[in-house]
Amino acid sequence: xxxxxxxxxxxxxxxxxxxxxxxxxxxxxxxxxxxxxxxxxxxxxxxxxxxxxxxxxxxxxxxxxxxxxxxxxxxxxxxxxxxxxxxxxxxxxxxxxxxxxxxxxxxxxxxxxxxxxxxxxxxxxxxxxxxxxxxxxxxxxxxxxxxxxxxxxxxxxxxxxxxxxxxxxxxxxxxxxxxxxxxxxxxxxxxxxxxxxxxxxxxxxxxxxxxxxxxxxxxxxxxxxxxxxxxxxxxxxxxxxxxxxxxxxxxxxxxxxxxxxxxxxxxxxxxxxxxxxxxxxxxxxxxxxxxxxxxxxxxxxxxxxxxxxxxxxxxxxxxxxxxxxxxxxxxxxxxxxxxxxxxxxxxxxxxxxxxxxxxxxxxxxxxxxxxx
Amino acid sequence: xxxxxxxxxxxxxxxxxxxxxxxxxxxxxxxxxxxxxxxxxxxxxxxxxxxxxxxxxxxxxxxxxxxxxxxxxxxxxxxxxxxxxxxxxxxxxxxxxxxxxxxxxxxxxxxxxxxxxxxxxxxxxxxxxxxxxxxxxxxxxxxxxxxxxxxxxxxxxxxxxxxxxxxxxxxxxxxxxxxxxxxxxxxxxxxxxxxxxxxxxxxxxxxxxxxxxxxxxxxxxxxxxxxxxxxxxxxxxxxxxxxxxxxxxxxxxxxxxxxxxxxxxxxxxxxxxxxxxxxxxxxxxxxxxxxxxxxxxxxxxxxxxxxxxxxxxxxxxxxxxxxxxxxxxxxxxxxxxxxxxxxxxxxxxxxxxxxxxxxxxxxxxxxxxxxxxxxxxxxxxxxxxxxxxxxxxxxxx
Numbered sequence: 188x189x190x191x192x193x194x195x196x197x198x199x200x201x202x203x204x205x206x207x208x209x210x211x212x213x214x215x216x217x218x219x220x221x222x223x224x225x226x227x228x229x230x231x232x233x234x235x236x237x238x239x240x241x242x243x244x245x246x247x248x249x250x251x252x253x254x255x256x257x258x259x260x261x262x263x264x265x266x267x268x269x270x271x272x273x274x275x276x277x278x279x280x281x282x283x284x285x286x287x288x289x290x291x292x293x294x295x296x297x298x299x300x301x302x303x304x305x306x307x308x309x310x311x312x313x314x315x316x317x318x319x320x321x322x323x324x325x326x327x328x329x330x331x332x333x334x335x336x337x338x339x340x341x342x343x344x345x346x347x348x349x350x351x352x353x354x355x356x357x358x359x360x361x362x363x364x365x366x367x368x369x370x371x372x373x374x375x376x377x378x379x380x381x382x383x384x385x386x387x388x389x390x391x392x393x394x395x396x397x398x399x400x401x402x403x404x405x406x407x408x409x410x411x412x413x414x415x416x417x418x419x420x421x422x423x424x425x426x427x428x429x430x431x432x433x434x435x436x437x438x439x440x441x442x443x444x445x446x447x448x449x450x451x452x453x454x455x456x457x458x459x460x461x462x463x464x465x466x467x468x469x470x471x472x473x474x475x476x477x478x479x480x481x482x483x484x485x486x487x488x489x490x491x492x493x494x495x496x497x498x499x500x501x502x503x504x505x506x507x508x509x510x511x512x513x514x515x516x517x518x519x520x521x522x523x524x525x526x527x528x529x530x531x532x533x534x535x536x537x538x539x540x541x542x543x544x545x546x547x548x549x550x551x552x553x554x555x556x557x558x559x
Numbered sequence: 560x561x562x563x564x565x566x567x568x569x570x571x572x573x574x575x576x577x578x579x580x581x582x583x584x585x586x587x588x589x590x591x592x593x594x595x596x597x598x599x600x601x602x603x604x605x606x607x608x609x610x611x612x613x614x615x616x617x618x619x620x621x622x623x624x625x626x627x628x629x630x631x632x633x634x635x636x637x638x639x640x641x642x643x644x645x646x647x648x649x650x651x652x653x654x655x656x657x658x659x660x661x662x663x664x665x666x667x668x669x670x671x672x673x674x675x676x677x678x679x680x681x682x683x684x685x686x687x688x689x690x691x692x693x694x695x696x697x698x699x700x701x702x703x704x705x706x707x708x709x710x711x712x713x714x715x716x717x718x719x720x721x722x723x724x725x726x727x728x729x730x731x732x733x734x735x736x737x738x739x740x741x742x743x744x745x746x747x748x749x750x751x752x753x754x755x756x757x758x759x760x761x762x763x764x765x766x767x768x769x770x771x772x773x774x775x776x777x778x779x780x781x782x783x784x785x786x787x788x789x790x791x792x793x794x795x796x797x798x799x800x801x802x803x804x805x806x807x808x809x810x811x812x813x814x815x816x817x818x819x820x821x822x823x824x825x826x827x828x829x830x831x832x833x834x835x836x837x838x839x840x841x842x843x844x845x846x847x848x849x850x851x852x853x854x855x856x857x858x859x860x861x862x863x864x865x866x867x868x869x870x871x872x873x874x875x876x877x878x879x880x881x882x883x884x885x886x887x888x889x890x891x892x893x894x895x896x897x898x899x900x901x902x903x904x905x906x907x908x909x910x911x912x913x914x915x916x917x918x919x920x921x922x923x924x925x926x927x928x929x930x931x932x933x934x935x936x937x938x939x940x941x942x943x944x945x946x947x948x949x950x951x952x953x954x955x956x
Contacts, residue, residue: 189872189875190865190868190869190872191869191872191873191876441952441954444954445953445954445955452955453955455954455955456954456955456956458945460954461944461945461948461949461952461954462941462944462945462948464948464952464954465889465943465944465945465947465948465951465952466944468886468947468951468952469886469889469890469947472866472870472883472886473859473862473863473865473866473890475866475869476862476865476866476868476869477862477865479869480865480869498858498861498862501855501858502858502859502862505855547851550851550854550855550858551850551851551854553854553857553858554830554843554844554850554851554853554854555842555843557828557830557857558830558834558842559830559833559834559839559842559843559844559850559854
């Protein structure tokens with residue numbers, strides 16, 4: 188398959204760019220932050236829903252557009268440019284994917300339409316340590332009559348503070364299972380922190396929480412395999428956002444060095460900056476290729492999904508780190524002030540590169556896959 | 560309509576594979592190891608084995624030496640899609656190129672774009688038949704990175720040009736029959752405006768060649784001297800004094816070639832070599848830093864390949880990205896240098912061997928030294944970065 192967008196995918200991307208530029212430019216990110224770190228703008232989210240972006244990955248059977256992840260990826264890439272905050276990652280990229288991969292028909296029929304309509308917000312609770320380690324899950328579920336009893340402590344749960352439901356990863360009989368838990372259930376305690384990127388991330392404690400048996404996502408399918416796919420698709424989706432940030436931070440920096448004068452000349456004329464800029468350009472070209480390949484691999488249900496997910500998140504983590512640093516350095520003094528927006532990319536970079544595994548984690552996975 | 564084409568391409572693939580399996584000798588399916596494994600043709604052409612001869616002649620007869628050129632120039636009239644399939648099927652079987660030639664990859668595209676029909680009909684079929692070994696005369700002792708500063712003179716002497724000067728880094732000039740050169744035909748104008756593109760027979764009186772020995776111990780390059788060499792005016796390609804346009808066009812082909820675009824030989828994974836040569840502990844390389852280095856290298860290598868594919872795919876839609884050949888050249892050669900560096904690092908003592916012994920051909924150390932030239936030849940990495948900064952990023956002067 189050619190590594191280019193189809194005409195429809197291109198139109199979607201352009202529409203997204205236009206919408207976000209008009210309704211949620213970078214300056215809106217600042218406004219939300221300064222408005223007591225508001226998680227998102229409900230008006231903008233309504234726009235997302237009206238544009239059909241929440242339905243892109245939902246099967247037609249449940250009323251969705253079944254347009255594919257390559258489409259969702261374009262939206263995420265554009266939100267990475269404007270740093271638009273929305274429940275798109277927690278509710279759609281992670282939770283709707285988890286439910287789509289589930290074989291529990293009851294859950295799919297009930298919740299996919301609601302997620303798509305934006306009436307219900309969900310978050311995905313996986314992490315239990317202060318770094319990404321999906322292989323060490325200590326939360327437990329025990330079957331008791333017609334219910335599961337869930338115990339455990341999760342952290343880094345994106346948007347849990349706004350969510351109606353949380354998908355919880357826990358051990359059931361020594362294997363991984365996923366459960367849909369109402370945040371209002373007794374025994375659920377949510378504490379939310381604001382991180383460097385002005386986003387809301389919660390620690391969620393589950394203390395003897397009773398969940399109806401019908402809320403288990405994996406029935407015949409293996410929980411481990413489901414979780415692996417959610418992480419892989421999630422990592423690719425995050426890579427899309429990172430690709431957007433990389434391009435935006437780079438182009439804003441190029442604009443700046445073309446204007447800023449010192450020693451009577453534009454600083455962009457200095458080779459000391461030009462060569463670094465050219466190297467960043469090369470890294471962006473590479474980033475675009477791995478992201479589009481990874482997106483296509485999801486939509487083709489290709490068996491190499493996990494390899495390309497590792498490749499994309501490893502590369503984008505590296506490139507976003509590099510470019511978010513260079514963007515500040517090339518802006519000089521003004522780059523470290525809160526008056527300009529360029530620092531937003533640096534702060535988002537450090538959080539998003541950690542989510543679902545940083546470069547080192549994914550490089551190590553590639554090495555493991557190749558047996559070295 | 561589309562399905563018919565797909566069926567046709569499917570048939571083409573099946574037939575191509577069958578033909579290659581039938582006609583490509585087994586020994587021609589082994590990786591190229593030394594220069595004698597490559598057939599370069601030329602006036603003094605010698606096949607190093609009977610199989611090499613059979614393979615070349617079969618491919619020539621099939622018109623697959625340059626399968627994508629038009630039939631009237633000796634090509635096989637294949638569509639880009641068919642040519643892709645042929646390239647892929649050859650790669651799958653590991654078939655060697657039947658003919659190695661700068662005529663195919665570099666001069667050919669320039670002739671197709673800038674030469675007269677008469678010139679095309681004269682030179683292109685000779686390239687296909689491997690009759691003439693071409694070399695390139697671009698750089699000069701005082702015109703390396705500043706290529707347009709070249710000084711080799713071609714003076715108008717009514718019925719011919721009189722050439723005086725010298726070229727350097729002329730690849731295989733000691734073996735080549737003809738050279739395509741950039742020469743200065745006007746000294747009174749800005750340096751880019753007085754350059755012309757000229758073809759010169761190396762057998763002309765006044766041409767002499769001296770090989771240059773490299774740090775690798777090998778001599779793929781030469782210095783080539785021109786002392787009152789008379790060249791017919793009909794050997795001029797394109798318009799007088801507009802050779803820089805051709806030079807830039809040709810350089811972009813050369814850069815893609817050096818950068819590895821379209822390269823079909825399969826390189827062994829560095830990780831496979833590392834597993835074999837270094838210590839493993841519970842399924843992992845003991846040297847954990849090396850493990851990260853290798854993993855990162857293979858990540859970049861694999862994404863670079865995706866990028867070549869993506870940009871070729873974008874080209875097909877007509878979305879031409881200018882100056883991207885500089886990206887390919889820069890990144891591809893930097894990767895290759897990293898690769899050779901890692902090979903020396905993980906290869907152990909054997910990779911340091913300089914004089915071949917009965918167990919080892921001492922290739923690693925020499926290849927490592929040779930790779931140092933990759934980021935210099937065809938425009939240094941720094942020149943490529945300049946081009947990216949100026950032409951793609953539009954950074955100010």
